[in-house]
Structure formats: structure tokens, C-alpha cells
């Protein structure tokens with residue numbers, strides 16, 4: 001890996017894009033993508049992910065703000081930066097009647113920074129890395145969607161890359177293709193490549209990423225490690241009881257805050273939940289019993305990542321695979 005990669009491979013400051021229509025697609029975002037991370041750039045459709053990625057790669061110019069990729073300013077330094085960045089933005093258009101290998105060679109031949117004398121060898125290595133060596137001689141039209149996407153990633157891997165930027169790499173894939181691409185991304189990151197990947201799928205971030213940033217309506221709401229995001233999700237006290245009013249009063253008197261009755265629950269029992277803060281839960285249980293509250297259920301529940309992101313963005317995420 002290149003020495004300059006110890007610094008964050010992607011840094012933006014106040015990055016903004018206002019389109020001619022007047023629409024502000026990206027509104028002053030400060031991104032910092034650590035070296036070696038699998039960074040999930042998460043947000044609902046239309047939240048500004050693709051526009052951000054296009055600015056990172058120098059495909060469009062920011063209205064204001066700065067972008068540094070691999071320590072150098074973009075788009076100014078794109079000639080020296082882009083050969084070290086593998087990108088998958090709009091999937092490359094393959095010739096269906098050509099083999100996977102022939103398509104790969106064609107893309108490399110169109111790349112002025114690529115060395116023709118090593119082309120065949122590099123194609124062989126890229127096909128090997130994405131697990132397509134055995135299918136390299138097959139026509140692309142016989143490829144599954146997952147194989148096509150892996151071939152697209154092979155295009156991005158024809159040269160040694162310090163950073164991969166992938167825009168919705170599993171979009172449109174069936175579950176098998178999705179698994180293939182996710183495991184490929186994990187392997188690539190395991191080799192030390194930083195991976196920046198956008199997605200509207202929360203499950204993708206949960207399964208794949210070490211870090212995440214959450215976009216909503218052009219703004220960056222949060223960015224942190226996945227471990228931090230998870231630990232921040234405070235557990236809530238959940239009590240099921242036919243004596244709901246009394247349960248509420250008792251808990252409130254002990255200092256449980258934000259008491260609410262959730263709409264839908266797994267059981268028919270009336271349920272109240274609240275934030276117990278630092279209160280020891282055995283004391284809370286004892287107090288309910290002492291107040292003659294009949295208890296059908298009692299415990300701490302951690303909100304899912306989805307619930308907390310929905311609370312953050314006010315929008316739902318697609319949690320489907």
C-alpha cells in the first residue's frame with residue numbers, strides 16, 4: 001500500500017452541490033473515511049449519495065467546499081489520484097457476446113494509464129480475485145447478475161488500488177449475487193484496500209461495514225464506527241402488565257423517563273416502555289411488585305439500528321436484503 005494512505009483516504013470539508021435547477025443535492029458535508037475501513041455511505045434514495053460520489057471522483061465540480069482523495073485535492077490532482085482509485089459508479093456496459101476476459105481487456109485498453117505489456121496478466125489476476133477465473137472464457141450474456149457485478153469490480157481492480165468507491169454495488173442483485181459481492185468486498189478490504197460503498201440498505205451496512213455515515217436530504221447526519229453506533233443505542237425498559245397505569249406511576253416516581261405505550265407489540269398485553277437511565281433494574285422490578293403491579297413481562301430491549309436511524313432521519317430505510 002502507498003505510504004500516504006495512513007491519512008484518511010477521503011476527506012471532504014463543507015462539500016456542497018447545487019444543481020442549476022437550484023436543488024441543493026449535497027449540503028456542506030464533512031466526511032472522513034479512515035484508511036482500511038469498509039465505510040458504508042447510507043441514505044434513502046435521493047439523499048445525495050451519488051452526487052457526493054461523483055464529486056469525490058472528479059466527475060462533477062462542487063459548488064463549494066473541498067475534497068481530498070488519497071491526500072490530494074480533487075478534481076485538481078485527478079491525473080495522479082484516479083489511477084489509485086477503483087470506481088464502480090454506473091456499471092460498465094459489457095458486450096454480451098464477448099467473453100468476460102475479452103471485456104476486461106477492452107476496458108483496460110481504453111485506459112490510458114494502463115500498461116499494455118502487463119494487460120493479460122493483470123486481467124488474469126483481477127478475474128482470479130473476483131472468483132471468475134473459471135468463467136473468464138464464457139460470454140457475458142451467460143453470466144448471472146452477480147457474476148456481471150463481479151466482472152464490473154474486476155474492471156476496477158485491473159490496477160492495484162488503494163481505494164475502492166462503489167455506488168450501490170448490490171443494487172438489483174438477487175440474494176446469491178448480493179452475498180457474492182459482499183464477500184468479495186470483505187476480501188478486498190482484508191487485503192488492505194479502503195472501501196467506500198453507498199447503499200440504501202441498512203442490512204448491508206450492518207453486515208459489511210466497519211464505519212457508517214448517514215445521509216438525509218443532502219445532509220450528513222452522523223458518521224462513526226459501527227461499534228460506536230451500536231453502543232449508543234440505549235436499552236429501554238419494557239414492562240407488560242394489565243395494571244398499566246399503576247406501573248407507569250410507579251416507574252415515573254422512581255425516575256424512569258420518556259414513558260410511552262408502544263403502538264404494536266408482540267403480545268396482547270398492555271405494554272409500557274421508558275428510559276431507565278442508570279437505575280438498577282432489579283430495584284425497578286422490586287418496586288413494581290411492592291406496588292402490587294401484576295407483571296407479565298419485564299426486561300431491557302435494545303432498539304434496532306433501523307429504529308435509531310429512522311429516529312435520526314425521520315425516514316424509513318429499506319431493510320430488505
Ligand SMILES: Nc1ncnc2c1ncn2[C@@H]1O[C@H](COP(=O)(O)OP(=O)(O)OP(=O)(O)O)[C@@H](O)[C@H]1O
Nearest residue numbers: 019021023025043044045046047048049050051052
Ligand atoms: N444532474 C442533476 N440535476 C438536477 N438534480 C439532480 C441531478 N442529479 C441528482 N439530482 C437531484 O439531487 C438529489 C440527490 O440525488 P442523488 O442521486 O445524489 O441521490 P442518491 O442518494 O444517490 O439517490 P439514488 O440512490 O436514488 O441515486 C435528488 O433529489 C436528485 O433528483
